[in-house]
Amino acid sequence: MISRDPRDGTTHEHLSRNVVLATGHVPYVLESFQKHVGERVFHASEFLPRMTALRENLGRAPRFAIIGAGQTAGEIILYLAGEHPNAQIHSLVRHGGFKMYELGHFSNEAYLPAETDYFYGLESEARERALARARATNYSAVDPDVSTALYQAAYQDRLSGTNRLHMHRRVEVTDLAVAESGVRLTTCEVYTEEAGAIEADAVILCTGYTEPQFPTALEPFAPHLSHDADGLLNVTRGYRAENSDRCTVGIYLDGMTEWRHGIASATSFSQMATKADTVHRDLQATIARQQQGASAAFAV
Ligand SMILES: Cc1cc2nc3c(=O)[nH]c(=O)nc-3n(C[C@H](O)[C@H](O)[C@H](O)COP(=O)(O)OP(=O)(O)OC[C@H]3O[C@@H](n4cnc5c(N)ncnc54)[C@H](O)[C@@H]3O)c2cc1C
Known part of the structure; x- marks a missing residue:
């Protein structure tokens, strides 16, 4: 990853196995x-x-x-x-x-984590309808x-x-x-x-x-990322963009997947902490799987 410091224009290179992208809406x-x-x-x-x-x-x-x-x-x-x-x-x-x-108590349950589970489980056409309904909140x-x-x-x-x-x-x-x-x-x-x-x-x-459907920062990863039937990125419940076996970098999209995780996951502070926790747990589980895979390969 290359970054530029806006204060003095200097550029910096960072190497990482995992990236959490949280560049917001535009x-x-x-x-x-x-x-x-x-x-x-x-x-x-x-x-x-x-x-x-x-x-x-x-x-x-x-x-x-x-x-x-x-x-x-x-x-x-x-x-x-x-x-x-x-x-x-x-x-x-x-x-x-x-x-x-729409500020009723029940309507505002759209911002609870359980509603994200429900929304994530819907088929894409149903998700669109559910999101259109939730927008009034x-x-x-x-x-x-x-x-x-x-x-x-x-x-x-x-x-x-x-x-x-x-x-x-x-x-x-x-x-x-x-x-x-x-x-x-x-x-x-x-x-x-x-x-x-x-x-x-x-x-x-x-x-x-608006929410960028494909964040520009992900361009270099484009050949490795998988898409659903509608051409949208496949993103797990743990906010991880699914990529091919040839790319082992973990890419997490935080606050940029309203279309996939629902209204609470983007333009609201409601789930800031739970999103971070979900990403952290997913990351830990993935690292544990990778370490198990590595030690199994070593044993063989
Ligand atoms: C006027 C307004 C009022 C709001 N009021 C509320 C409220 O009362 N309650 C509530 O729950 N929510 C509110 N929201 C929504 C809330 O602000 C957002 O949900 C929240 O800020 C999203 O956080 P985020 O970190 O995902 O994205 P953002 O806060 O948008 O942060 C994205 C960051 O990424 C940076 N960035 C982008 N591209 C790059 C790049 N290439 N390199 C480096 N950095 C980059 C941006 O500069 C920015 O700092 C409000 C939003 C607005 C616009």
Whole structure:
């Protein structure tokens, strides 16, 4: 494994018989927006540094457009409303408004280790359905505090006649045009298809994160890794990517197998400790098997 120290650019080589890859999910930006990402259009994962860099160019009454309806979008709207009392803030969401997470006690059992065993045992089509159902507990929604705060802020805004918080519901952003003075967003009402336009100084893409189906760091191992009928990596319950006999390196995928281990294994802290324990036990068992194999071969 080769690593680069970002502080001084030096590279280092590491030799290991086992690797645990935990490089996380990657910010998702709609393909048609990717060419616009920069000073005025950016993903929420870059929010603070981009906002700091833009500060000089914002003026006294900046205009912000926030695309998305998840927790990040909600928190950023509230933050901007507090930090920039004169700002015009446009929230653009595709459905009827901010939804709340499914936070019932029983729904949240999706994050217990036993549910991972259940999910792992399902056939792939059933797993997809189960995951789609579980997504309501953690994605594209907000918690009760943020929902209440947003609604109160929008209500106060209307009541006081300030009209600086614009909650655009059932609206899809179809195009962006970036100029030196700002960004023009072209919109389309989801059901009536009425076209619209919004001008903003900054557009914050709160469009979530995606799980890489094949982490780039694994490229050199590609010929040795096995895939299932759907072309996805075969990964054991112990998070070990199955590889051919010609490659004895143990490769563990931690936090990158939501499609295989379920919602608790990726974008949640819930199973950090149990995942580490599972990997550790699997590693111990594998090493013990390898040592037994070696001593048996030696005996022969
Ligand atoms: C805004 C936000 C709020 C959240 N709030 C909660 C919450 O309240 N509760 C909860 O349970 N979960 C929450 N989550 C989810 C939680 O953050 C993730 O589940 C958790 O961080 C996943 O941990 P991880 O270690 O698998 O991946 P990550 O935390 O994504 O860490 C991956 C790391 O790998 C590094 N990396 C990537 N590629 C390389 C490379 N090639 N070389 C070296 N390093 C690399 C990255 O820089 C990063 O440091 C939140 C997520 C977000 C985005």
